[in-house]
Amino acid sequence: MRKGKVWICLCLAFLFVLPLGIAYAQEKPIKIGLQAPITGQWAYEGEMAKNSVEVALQMIQEEGGILGGRKIEIVIADDASNPRDSALAAQRLVSQRVAAVIGTYGSSVNEPAADIYEANKMIDIGYGSTAVKLTMAKERKYFFRTCGRDDTQGQFFSEYSVEEMKARRIAIMHDNTTFALGVAEEAKKALKQYLDAGIAELVFYDAITPGEKDFTPILTKLRETNPDVWYFTGYFPEAGLLVRQGRDLGIKCPFVGGNAAINEDFIKIAGLDYAKGCLMTQEPMPTDLDTPKAKRFLELYRQKHNTIPTSPWPVYAADALFALAFAIDKAGSTETDAMLNVLRTGMEGCDGITGSIGFTDRGDRRGIIYKMYVVTEKGEMVVYNP
Amino acid sequence: MGKGRGTSKFSLLAIILLFCLYPLFSNFYWTDVAFFFGVYALLGLSLNIVLGETGLFDLGHAAFYAIGAYITAILNTLYGIPIIWLIPLSAIGAGLFAYIVTSPIIHLRGDYLCVVTIGIGEIVRLALINNPFGLTGGPNGITGVGRPSLGPFLIDSPTRFYFYVWGILVIVIICLIRLQRSRIGRAWNYLREDDIAAETSGIDVRHFKLLAFVMGAALAGVAGNIYASKLMIVSPDTFTFMESSMLFCIVMLGGLGSIPGSILGAGIITVFPEIFRIVANYRMLFFGGALVLTMIFRPGGIWPRKREALRLQVSNIDDVKGKVRGKLKAIDKSQNMKKTTSKNNSNEPNTIGNHILTTDKLTMTFGGLVAVNEFDLAVSQGKITSIIGPNGAGKTTVFNVVTGIYKPVSGRVYFEGNDITGLKPHKIAELGLARTFQNIRLFPNLTCIENVMAGLHHRMNSYVLSSIVRTESQRAEEKWALEIAMHWLEKTGLGDVHDELAKNLPYGKQKLLELARALSSSPRLLILDEPSSGLNDKETEELMVFLESLLEEQNLTILLIEHDMNVVMGISHWVVVMDMGMKIAEGTPKEIYNHPKVIEAYLGREE
Numbered sequence: 001m002r003k004g005k006v007w008i009c010l011c012l013a014f015l016f017v018l019p020l021g022i023a024y025a026q027e028k029p030i031k032i033g034l035q036a037p038i039t040g041q042w043a044y045e046g047e048m049a050k051n052s053v054e055v056a057l058q059m060i061q062e063e064g065g066i067l068g069g070r071k072i073e074i075v076i077a078d079d080a081s082n083p084r085d086s087a088l089a090a091q092r093l094v095s096q097r098v099a100a101v102i103g104t105y106g107s108s109v110n111e112p113a114a115d116i117y118e119a120n121k122m123i124d125i126g127y128g129s130t131a132v133k134l135t136m137a138k139e140r141k142y143f144f145r146t147c148g149r150d151d152t153q154g155q156f157f158s159e160y161s162v163e164e165m166k167a168r169r170i171a172i173m174h175d176n177t178t179f180a181l182g183v184a185e186e187a188k189k190a191l192k193q194y195l196d197a198g199i200a201e202l203v204f205y206d207a208i209t210p211g212e213k214d215f216t217p218i219l220t221k222l223r224e225t226n227p228d229v230w231y232f233t234g235y236f237p238e239a240g241l242l243v244r245q246g247r248d249l250g251i252k253c254p255f256v257g258g259n260a261a262i263n264e265d266f267i268k269i270a271g272l273d274y275a276k277g278c279l280m281t282q283e284p285m286p287t288d289l290d291t292p293k294a295k296r297f298l299e300l301y302r303q304k305h306n307t308i309p310t311s312p313w314p315v316y317a318a319d320a321l322f323a324l325a326f327a328i329d330k331a332g333s334t335e336t337d338a339m340l341n342v343l344r345t346g347m348e349g350c351d352g353i354t355g356s357i358g359f360t361d362r363g364d365r366r367g368i369i370y371k372m373y374v375v376t377e378k379g380e381m382v383v384y385n386p
Numbered sequence: 387m388g389k390g391r392g393t394s395k396f397s398l399l400a401i402i403l404l405f406c407l408y409p410l411f412s413n414f415y416w417t418d419v420a421f422f423f424g425v426y427a428l429l430g431l432s433l434n435i436v437l438g439e440t441g442l443f444d445l446g447h448a449a450f451y452a453i454g455a456y457i458t459a460i461l462n463t464l465y466g467i468p469i470i471w472l473i474p475l476s477a478i479g480a481g482l483f484a485y486i487v488t489s490p491i492i493h494l495r496g497d498y499l500c501v502v503t504i505g506i507g508e509i510v511r512l513a514l515i516n517n518p519f520g521l522t523g524g525p526n527g528i529t530g531v532g533r534p535s536l537g538p539f540l541i542d543s544p545t546r547f548y549f550y551v552w553g554i555l556v557i558v559i560i561c562l563i564r565l566q567r568s569r570i571g572r573a574w575n576y577l578r579e580d581d582i583a584a585e586t587s588g589i590d591v592r593h594f595k596l597l598a599f600v601m602g603a604a605l606a607g608v609a610g611n612i613y614a615s616k617l618m619i620v621s622p623d624t625f626t627f628m629e630s631s632m633l634f635c636i637v638m639l640g641g642l643g644s645i646p647g648s649i650l651g652a653g654i655i656t657v658f659p660e661i662f663r664i665v666a667n668y669r670m671l672f673f674g675g676a677l678v679l680t681m682i683f684r685p686g687g688i689w690p691r692k693r694e695a696l697r698l699q700v701s702n703i704d705d706v707k708g709k710v711r712g713k714l715k716a717i718d719k720s721q722n723m724k725k726t727t728s729k730n731n732s733n734e735p736n737t738i739g740n741h742i743l744t745t746d747k748l749t750m751t752f753g754g755l756v757a758v759n760e761f762d763l764a765v766s767q768g769k770i771t772s773i774i775g776p777n778g779a780g781k782t783t784v785f786n787v788v789t790g791i792y793k794p795v796s797g798r799v800y801f802e803g804n805d806i807t808g809l810k811p812h813k814i815a816e817l818g819l820a821r822t823f824q825n826i827r828l829f830p831n832l833t834c835i836e837n838v839m840a841g842l843h844h845r846m847n848s849y850v851l852s853s854i855v856r857t858e859s860q861r862a863e864e865k866w867a868l869e870i871a872m873h874w875l876e877k878t879g880l881g882d883v884h885d886e887l888a889k890n891l892p893y894g895k896q897k898l899l900e901l902a903r904a905l906s907s908s909p910r911l912l913i914l915d916e917p918s919s920g921l922n923d924k925e926t927e928e929l930m931v932f933l934e935s936l937l938e939e940q941n942l943t944i945l946l947i948e949h950d951m952n953v954v955m956g957i958s959h960w961v962v963v964m965d966m967g968m969k970i971a972e973g974t975p976k977e978i979y980n981h982p983k984v985i986e987a988y989l990g991r992e993e
Contacts, residue, residue, distance in 0.1 A: 084422060108619060112619050
């Protein structure tokens, strides 16, 4: 009688303990936070970022996962496209003890969140926040970004114009706004190696005044320098007028605009006759990416959502997950310091959708892919393939 | 009473204790939620001054919030001025901005004002985006705003910020409660309830509307300062139209003019979306649904303001009654002195034929319609003068011109020999001219005593600071006003309903209340627009007796419009007959009764 009772008790105890043991053996999933504008004015960006990260997660698991197949769980925090909710979302992810965070879109929204992650020693990889000051205004140890910086396209322009377009006499024009000046300065910096090597010459570097209507004086000056390529880093209203007036003055060299200069309004202002053939430095649209991962990514995305991302940014969110997965796998743990070490120094061999991923010591993306786009005769913008 | 106070004190203590212990039991995330709750409570209270207390539709309140935040951010990042110092600066800056932008539009009513404030909100936001003078940093805003520190004590963690904002909030709440229960708060409420009645009772409408905007903006500026120092970044994304409408929701949800309501509303607006975070995409949908449901089931707000019995607030006054009364008498006397001296100065050369009010060829037109045509009126001092005439004769228009609601096209109005043509109604009221309206204009959601105190407003002097500090003279003044108001309530037979809301009174009593309000300002000319309409025979009788007794007791002159011929013939000393905007006859009641023109034009029609 007594023995029977003890047996029953033991059996029951075993039944309770067993699932605990199994659960323990399976290990908890790695939680990675995604802070994105799920609601608010940029909700479409948040939605696409979420979808992209999910597709990236699927791709990681297809390839065998990380840390020997440990599960990854994405924890989403909505920042509603505004700084206040961003601070709350960040605080929430911190309190949920996620391993690291991907996010977010919008520099001013990212800023307060980055401060909170920094204070809590949590890694945060921005995917759609391109403001220069995010990494340059103050030292942030835990902030990275997979997207470029506003001025990275300047660097791309210099390399492309000298190496691909074989331009020798280069003219750069900006409008003294923070953004345009930043791009121009970056272009100038990247040009230095070619200037030193004597294979290129910076023949023109000057600013226009935004809001003006007649640019003939400065364009006359530009014409006299006889440039091979003419890069304007400012905004579309001036860009449209500049192209028109410049061509009328007889400046025939290719016109390259920054990504704020060329858009549909630019074509309207300049007129299609003047706009066609104008070039633009720009982050590639997902469809224009040609890495192996991009192909698979787009395939899966289309399968799941019957469409593809319509802006360049969501793929950077996916790349942030690839970077984090790579760092965790290589570090062998989800300890922040270990991950940080990999992100800072050991990213060789990490491939993302937008190419190989690496970070500068300030946390900016290294070797970001840009593309040269061209305005076609129909007024569309396609990748430039001369 | 003592017991009730005890329990309310106990629950207040419990709430304070709960707030102090809260951060210990929550994580940083929920502490931050509580911090933003505090910021939005500040914002809600600031909009409550404008929208709740004064009834001005302001859908651009985020603009003032933005100004405060940007002043803090710019001055802190450029000149390194400590955040704490910038609190008053942000408040002043936002207040000044409000003064400049709202003074040209303050006369607009309701929906028009609403549209203009939306415009102001958008203009400010777009201006910030366009980076004027390179100050605002364009769409990305200003980063690197510092943290506030109280002496050596740096406020940097969520917990410290929590105590910081709630500490400020407690001070603000105390100030606002005191303000709400003072002359200033009442003046705002009068404006909200009925600005024409407020103006003719002697309240400077423009001044107090502007004051509400400036104070609301200043408080929003303080909230902006706290916000900027918490997030360390300000950017235009925060100060959208959506933000303004959120603030609007806070006040509407909580209950117009209710301080606890606004705080509660802020709690709902900040905490609900956080609770619904689990449903991600749908959280705003849930949130919207919650708003809709609350408004359906509690249309007056969740915690509407209960008008408190005013007597209780001037506490402990019984002990010092004698002392205060002496002082009051002194105030009263000095005011009376002022009056009599001014009267003497002006009276001697001007009271030709002893006329207190005269009009000279008064003409008023509305578009093409001539409502009053070269109307001459002379009201004898200490007598009852009646204006009679068929409907549409222009009687009420005469009243509206005399009391300053309309500006006459031509002609002059003289009161006690002074030209008052075109003066603002509140100025005319201050001169000693009070009126009632044809269709009662009370302040329906205020108590009877508060209604009557409106007439005393222009004889009181306390202002914002003295009301917050509750200086001795302010308290004495309040007590004085209460006593006079009570006196008139009792005199009109409303003594027992002094704490009842005016809208709950039956029609006859509402008429009497309006009369009490007019009388409380101790006018020398009382203008009554159809005082007996809607009253039964007995009430009319009583009214006539009352008016006649006033004439004797109060050194008063009465001018009235009346349709009831018994009243007109019974109490008038002089009758003026109007038709088609013109005076067709005047004389003693007897003369008028037999006047052929009158019988033809007016009385004759009855037969």
